[in-house]
Amino acid sequence: MEQHSRAKFLKNLLIGATSVPILVEACSKSGSSSSSSSTSTSSSDSTYTGTSSTSCSASPSETAGPYPYDLSSNSAIFRTDITEGKTGIPLTLTLTIVNSNNSCAVISGARVDIWHCDKDGYYSEYSEPGYLGTQDNTGKTFLRGIQLSDTNGQVKFTTIYPGWYTGRVTHIHVEVFVNSVLKLTTQLAFPDSLNTTVYKTSLYSAHGQNSTTNSNDNVFSDSYTSELLTISGNTTDGYTATFKVGVPL
Amino acid sequence: MPKATIRLAYRQIIDLRSVTPFEQKIFHATYAEFSIQQQSFSKGREVYTWEDIRTTFPKSDPALPFKVSFAIAGLISSLQNKIPELHDALGNNNIPFIQHRFGLIASDTRDPAQHAVSITYITDEFILNEIIGNQLLLSEQPPQTFQLKMQPGLSIVSYLPWEQQSRQPLAMASL
Numbered sequence: 001m002e003q004h005s006r007a008k009f010l011k012n013l014l015i016g017a018t019s020v021p022i023l024v025e026a027c028s029k030s031g032s033s034s035s036s037s038s039t040s041t042s043s044s045d046s047t048y049t050g051t052s053s054t055s056c057s058a059s060p061s062e063t064a065g066p067y068p069y070d071l072s073s074n075s076a077i078f079r080t081d082i083t084e085g086k087t088g089i090p091l092t093l094t095l096t097i098v099n100s101n102n103s104c105a106v107i108s109g110a111r112v113d114i115w116h117c118d119k120d121g122y123y124s125e126y127s128e129p130g131y132l133g134t135q136d137n138t139g140k141t142f143l144r145g146i147q148l149s150d151t152n153g154q155v156k157f158t159t160i161y162p163g164w165y166t167g168r169v170t171h172i173h174v175e176v177f178v179n180s181v182l183k184l185t186t187q188l189a190f191p192d193s194l195n196t197t198v199y200k201t202s203l204y205s206a207h208g209q210n211s212t213t214n215s216n217d218n219v220f221s222d223s224y225t226s227e228l229l230t231i232s233g234n235t236t237d238g239y240t241a242t243f244k245v246g247v248p249l
Numbered sequence: 250m251p252k253a254t255i256r257l258a259y260r261q262i263i264d265l266r267s268v269t270p271f272e273q274k275i276f277h278a279t280y281a282e283f284s285i286q287q288q289s290f291s292k293g294r295e296v297y298t299w300e301d302i303r304t305t306f307p308k309s310d311p312a313l314p315f316k317v318s319f320a321i322a323g324l325i326s327s328l329q330n331k332i333p334e335l336h337d338a339l340g341n342n343n344i345p346f347i348q349h350r351f352g353l354i355a356s357d358t359r360d361p362a363q364h365a366v367s368i369t370y371i372t373d374e375f376i377l378n379e380i381i382g383n384q385l386l387l388s389e390q391p392p393q394t395f396q397l398k399m400q401p402g403l404s405i406v407s408y409l410p411w412e413q414q415s416r417q418p419l420a421m422a423s424l
Contacts, residue, residue, distance in 0.1 A: 074319070125312070130377070139315075144319075182285070182289060
């Protein structure tokens with residue numbers, strides 16, 4: 001079977017990703033633009049405050065209209081739990097989709113696609129090299145999912161804390177479609193110190209620590225402070241992450 | 250003595266002319282998903298056909314067909330592992346498959362009539378007992394047999410002569 005070069009794919013992906021304006025949190029100018037901060041809430045729990053603003057929470061709802069076909073019956077990919085048996089520290093991700101052109105009004109009915117690599121840095125679909133050698137994951141769908149935002153503009157995914165692969169810092173890919181039109185392509189970042197903590201744990205430690213950090217990552221380096229998840233939890237119970245995704249309608 | 254163990258592949262091509270409910274659902278689901286997912290590559294540029302997209306954005310192949318295939322996973326599950334439209338000599342539609350491959354043949358965001366996809370169903374191993382005329386005499390669980398006519402879209406994709414298999418245990422034993 002043909003081997004697909006992930007390096008080439010990623011290079012192209014990065015070109016694609018950076019060719020679209022990163023509009024996430026465009027609406028939070030008046031809110032927080034802080035980089036992450038960490039405060040201990042217990043001996044083991046950590047809370048990292050990302051860049052989501054609460055200044056728009058009272059805005060009216062907007063609908064994205066009906067979805068063109070019934071993807072909701074397709075549990076193979078239209079799903080909350082995208083784990084598919086992949087091991088890792090549990091991660092619950094809640095994204096709120098808002099209209100950055102209208103006072104951050106929440107958008108219901110938006111289609112949100114996410115995908116990320118497994119704890120060892122491998123994506124489903126591709127046959128690619130990695131620290132465990134080449135893995136052929138063609139035809140597999142682990143750690144990919146689609147949801148439609150609810151009346152609160154929210155989508156929720158249960159997954160695992162992503163691993164990493166050479167050349168990139170930890171990230172989750174996100175695409176948002178409104179009325180079947182791609183409105184946003186972006187990636188979500190994790191705090192560097194949390195990556196370090198997670199990659200020390202037994203499930204992840206075989207891969208060691210990633211020398212690429214948010215500040216020297218070629219996607220996030222100039223923008224990660226506006227793409228950081230707000231995340232709390234611990235390595236035993238897992239993490240809960242939230243993010244407000246600004247989409248210009 | 251059987252001739253071999255074989256695997257079969259059956260390729261179903263689905264386009265606007267396809268008539269069965271299953272095919273029509275596949276057609277509409279994949280066209281809608283193509284129209285959505287191609288935006289990740291075209292990003293507003295004036296490329297509309299699958300041919301243009303994969304030429305202009307090489308990364309789109311296989312990424313785009315893969316993403317489009319998400320849309321039919323539920324429909325494929327509904328087949329309960331029976332190859333649609335493939336019947337044995339008695340007209341039974343119960344040839345099992347163990348995996349499938351989705352293919353995006355052609356598409357055009359401006360014209361659904363240009364949209365065509367393929368699904369290739371691959372079987373587990375069957376025992377090929379005989380070839381009778383244009384029909385394969387096959388067994389899934391011998392001594393039961395069934396006959397399957399060679400036909401367009403159907404191909405033998407693996408063939409292991411029976412003699413080689415029967416010698417394998419001896420070879421193993423001699424190690």
